[in-house]
Every structure is written in structure tokens, then in C-alpha cells.
Amino acid sequence: MSSAPKSDRSLTYAEALYEGTRQEMERDPGVFVFGLGVDDARGMYGTTLDLQNVFGADRNFDTPLSEDAMTGVAIGAALAGMRPIHVHQRMDFLLLCMNQLVNMAAKSSYMFAGAVNVPIVVRAIIGRSWGQGAQHSQAFHSYFMHVPGLKVVAPSTPHDAKGCMIAAIRDNNPVIFMEHRMLYQNRGIVPEEPFAVTFGQARRLTEGDDVTIVAVSHMVVEALRAKHLLDEVGIKAEVIDPVTLAPLDMDTIAESVGRTGRVLVVDNSWTMCGASSEIVAQLVERLQGSRSFRTARLGYAPTPCPTTKPLENLFYPTAMSIAQTAYELVKGKGDWTPAAVEAKEIAEFRGPF
């Protein structure tokens, strides 16, 4: 592919995050990246590798284990006009940041009637597989979607990883940036020049008139696999990636469901009070009286995440469970069982972390 034009250049999701961050650091001296382990030899799965060599220790640095205070430090620096990126190796650790994020970051603009703003990016990586267990696998996007004043993004492709990172850094508001470890090695075409993905614009990844599948974060990958399974039985699925959860592009989703009359929402978290509940509720509000539709939701099993593999396999939605559920939305309970497809990124993942 040496003769490929620039626009066909492919990067992994991790490389795309790195590139977007680095370009913004070059553009704006106020951008800095900090958090546990961001300057170590592994460089947060490569996403922060060598930033310290390039930009110095004031712009890329490790911190004490002090998530609560460091979130406040990020907010303080943002109040002073900087653009901090605070990185967490697991989203589970964001629970220690909750007070600062919800009571301070989310409220500052409104409470002070725009007198100040808090342009911070909080990167949170979701763990999965290799026995991450109950405390290293959680995805809390719905907690943050709940709070006015916070933006929540969950890109699933390398292109959107870069574009959302740049948009998040430039945004004048706190942005929770949700990443998934199982997406990091995915490859895709990513423009080399800096670009911003507009928040609040969902992507229709495939077109189909039989059923709409809205999927979040890593579940987009599984939904696309499910779409191929459904093709085999003649069901055309329209897969939609919201990309950003707050703001949420309900126009695109509602338009699709208006056509298909069936919607399956697959979240990368629990369904109870989750992103999937919100999407379905808003669909009802928009379509009731004009268009009836059938709906189903999939997400984590309603349990903490078990460590052992056989139970972990039951905990997550899969391409098969997505296809099966979509099939039943279209045809009612049937006798179809989708063929097993391997989730390569999960099967091939080797620990220890």
C-alpha cells in the first residue's frame, strides 16, 4: 500500500488517540495530559507514549494516586485557562472523581452564569476480558449523561477517536471521553490533518429497512458482526453509532426507527436507567401517536461482572445475542440460531492487563 494516497492512511484506535492529542498539544500550549501512568514506558496502551519527551514534564506527567484531588486540580487549571486531559486507566476509578465532576465541573458555567468555563477532558478506559472482574470492567456513561453540563462521548472507530479527541480538547465544557480497551487495536482510515468530529451527530454505519440497531462503544463492533449474521437470513439491519451520548442525536435514530418500526439498543453497560433506557424513552416521546414500533434492549447482565470466563461470556451481549434479538423483533420468536462468530479482539487478547 506504499502508493496509497494520504487520505487512505490507516491507524489503530490507540494511534488515532495519540495523534489527535499530540496535534492539539502542538497547536495549543495550554493542553496537558496527566494521570496515573501516562508517562511510563507503556504509555497508556500507546496513547500517551513519548509525549513527555516531546512536550516536557509539565505537559505530560504522572500523579500520586489521588483521583479526587487531581480532578479538582484539572478543574482549577481549566478555570485558569488551561486545557487539561486527565487519564484514567479504568472507568471504575471515575467514581473517586464524582464529586468534583458533578458538583464542580458540571456546574461552574451555569452557576456563575458563564463567568467561567471548565474545558477539561476526562479519558476513561473500559476494561474487559482476562478476568477484569467486578471492579475493573465498568462503564458509567449513563451516570454522566444524567448530569446537565457534562458532555459524554464514546467513539467506536479510529476516525472518530481522533476527531472526538480534538473536538473534546477544543470544547469549552467538561467532556467525559469513554474508550474501550477492546477497540484499541481496531484499524481504520484516519485523516492525517487535525479535524474535529461534531458532537451530537450519530453515524448510520449500515443501511437497512428491517430493524434499527443502536450500539454504544465496543458494542458497535458486535452489532456490525450481527448485521452480517442477519444478512444471511435476509434481514436488513441499520446499525447506528451515536458516537456522542450527550449530546445525543435523536433525530437520526428516530428517523431510522420511523422507517424500520423496530429498534434494538445495545449498550456497553447495564440496561437499568442506562443509555438504552434514555434512547427508548425519547423514541417513545417522539414517535408515539404517529408510528408504533417494537423495541428491545441488550446490555450487561444485571449482575456485577464475574471473573470466570464461562460466566463472563454470559455477562456481555454478543454478535449472536444481538442478531437473535433483532431477528425476533422482526419475525417474532423463531427457530433461527445464528452461527457462532468469533470476537477476534476478545479471543486473541492476552493479559495480564
Add this chain to the structure above:
Amino acid sequence: MMAIPERSLSTIYRDLRRIRRVEEKIIEVYSSDKVKSPVHLSIGQESVAVGVCAALEPQDIAFGTYRGHALYLAKGGDMRRMIAELYGKVDGCARGKAGSMHLVDMSVNMMGTSAIVATSLPLAVGYAFALKARKEKAIVVCFFGEGAMDEGVAYESLNFAALRKLPVLFVCENNQYAIYSHVRDRMPHGDPCARARSFNIPTERIERGDTLAIRDASAKAAAAIRAGEGPQFIECMTYRWRDHVGPDEDRKWKYRPDEELDAWIRNDEVARVGAMLDDATRQRIDAEVEAEVTDAFAFADASAFPGGEELDQYVFSA
């Protein structure tokens, strides 16, 4: 140093050896994928859990961390059920729900461990509060890495324990690194004891991982706690020989000097304590430990995986 009777010296050696051999065996099998879970090995740090637990009574309560194999075994946890847990099997100490990071054995007062740094300190303090309120004899021991001393909740916990004179022994396992981050890059003076003393909590630091010195310091601290003097704090200097997580050596990441690691490896407590025993005793213990380890892995191999119906069991207590 207090005189250690021969029997307890051989018990101490046996525990050191059990932990070392079990973890070496984990390293051996890790590439087979039987352990599909992160493991945070204690190799090099065995003397902390063993030294402290040698000073405890069976009714005393232990709280620890995800780096928990050593504490679990030293407190008397069942080795078979530990390996079965690492294998995700139904005979594991948590039926496969925990994996390596959340070992538990309530039959020996080994509380379940957490993978969120510093979460155990306030829980240990709360348990100690309950023991004191009920006028029970037991004390609580809380193990944590020096990384936990970065977190604000550690200080709030020390404060409350001191305020209410609670029966809790804080054990800071100072291996100097939190993942790849040296303590001097996280604490201006790098002295956890000085911080504990600012709450009027008596402290003692034990250098070089000396098992018997850790045991003696723990015995002294435990006696003071049992006498109603309130919380005590010991800091055990120690060193992790392997990577923060996983079975490998980690020299390639170059975050710590090879000479530092080599000096600690030469200072091996398992060998040092073993050398205090006569050859026949040591060889007998070694043979017994090998048999126990082999049996534990065979037990785990033979155990079944939990069935799908177990997924939603224990979300709530009955």
C-alpha cells in the same frame, strides 16, 4: 529481638515457602491460559504477610489488597480454593466470581480483597469500630501498599481510627513503586510513618523485609492495641521482584535500576529464614510444601466451571 521458639520458626518458613512456591507455579502455568485473570504476585514480599500474621490470633481480622495471595495464605486461607479461584472454578473461594484480585476466606477471618487502591482502610477502621463497640478481643489488621498513602481516604481513616482509639494495625507494605511510579515521585518526603505520626499513631519501620523483625514489631503493636492504646502503624520495606501485574520479570521497562532489584533478590527472606533451620527440617518442609502445591493445582484442574445458573447468584444476599 524476641526469642522465637523452633516450632514457630518452622511455621514461618513453611508459610514463606508455600507462598513462594505457589506463585512460582502460577508463573509456570500462566502461559497455558488456565489463569484468565490479572495476577499481582507477592514474590519478594512474602515476609510482610507472614511476619505480621505470625503475630496474630486466629480471631483477628485481615483486610488486604489485590496483591493478596501472600496474605490469604499466611492468614490460613485454603490453598486449594485459592488456585481453583484463579482457574475460575466452582470450588474457588468465591466460586469463580473473584479471580486473583478478590480472594476471601471468612473461615479464617480473611476479608475479601479489593482492587480499588485504599478502599480497605476505612473498611478496616469500621470493622475495628464494631469490635470495640462490642468489646471483643480481636483486632483488625489492614494491609496496603504505600501507593494507598497517596489517597485522601487513607488520612481520613487514620484520623478516625486515632480519634476513636480503634483496635486496628495498619501495615504499609512499602515496595517503593506504585506500578512504575517511585514513591519519591508521589510523596515529597516519602515517609509514610511521619504521616501516620501526625495523627498521634505510634509507628515503626522495618527495613530489609526481615521476617522476624516484622513479626516482633507486629507482636508489640498488637499487644498495645489489645491493651486499648488504639491504632498502631508499621511500615515494612519490601520489594516486588516481578512486574506490577502478570507473571513476567519487568527489567525491560527500565523504571527501576537492575542493581536495586538484584540487591533485593540477594536479600531473599525465604532462603534466609530457611537457612536458620537444620537441613533435615527444611527439606521435610520443602517436600511437604511441594506436595501441597501440586495437590492444590490438581484440585483446581479437576474442579468444574460454574454453570450458567450461577451468573445471577449473590447479587443480593438472602
